[in-house]
Amino acid sequence: MPAALRAVRKGGRVVCAGIHMSDIPSFPYCILWEEREVLSVANLTRADGEEFFSVVPKAGIVTQTMPYALVRANEALSDLRAGRLQGAAVLVP
């Protein structure tokens, strides 16, 4: 997060989208000053979903996926943990 604050212009905003993060290291006040903002995002609303799924076809989103058989869920989790994935792992029953 401090790295993001250092890269953001005056009045800019850093959005933290994770449900769990490691502790944020202390940082000098000057990288927050000049009305920079930090906020977190929690969960979603159904309205977010309706809006987003209407955008998906218009934006032409193509996802990159790595399919795994359901029984290989532990392997998929390990690959995600180790950063071995590009895009998203998906389990297929």
Added chain:
Amino acid sequence: MRAMVLERPGEQLKLVQRPDPVPAPGQVRVRVEACGVCRTDLHVVDGELPDPKLPIIPGHEIVGRVDLVGGGVDQLAVGMRVGIPWLGQTCGRCRYCRAGRENLCDHPLFTGYTRDGGYATHTVADARFVFRLPEGSDAVASAPLLCAGLIGWRSLRMAGDGKNIGLFGFGAAAHIIAQVARWQGREVFAFTREGDTAAQTFARKLGARWAGSSDDKPPDELD
């Protein structure tokens, strides 16, 4: 049904056979076609989130087809293609729900965390929290949209309307949101782990103007 179940945090998931779940009134049963693996699942499995339901079937990026409908459900029918997201249920009564901020509900249920999710052949869901998906869409390709896409979308909206968007960590969510941001005409700056040139190349392929390590200074200020 078959499911991959977490009995205790820190353990491996175990394959179990269970009777197929029966939807209660207001619920639907969904035959799972694909379920994305999200970083939040890792936090559940590692015990980094408080008070999970245990044992729990993880997974909250679920795409499938309705195969049984509980009483009182009239908006969904057997055979429909649907998506089941992280937000599984809200109380509808707390100050946040009443203010239109159901994401902050005081008494929520979360799919794959406090109610069973999609690492399974079947699951049940509150019909009010299920999204209809296009019939012709590819299940595997659509699964990451249910959280990586959705939470990314919410985050991008909350970032405001600035032109220069920085994405720190170029994983599942970033690879979707980079495409949305480019479609909106914004510039994308991708920050990856130091030396992860594969992720940086991937980001550039998806339209990032710049890609580098998280401690690098981007060529322009971010908004």
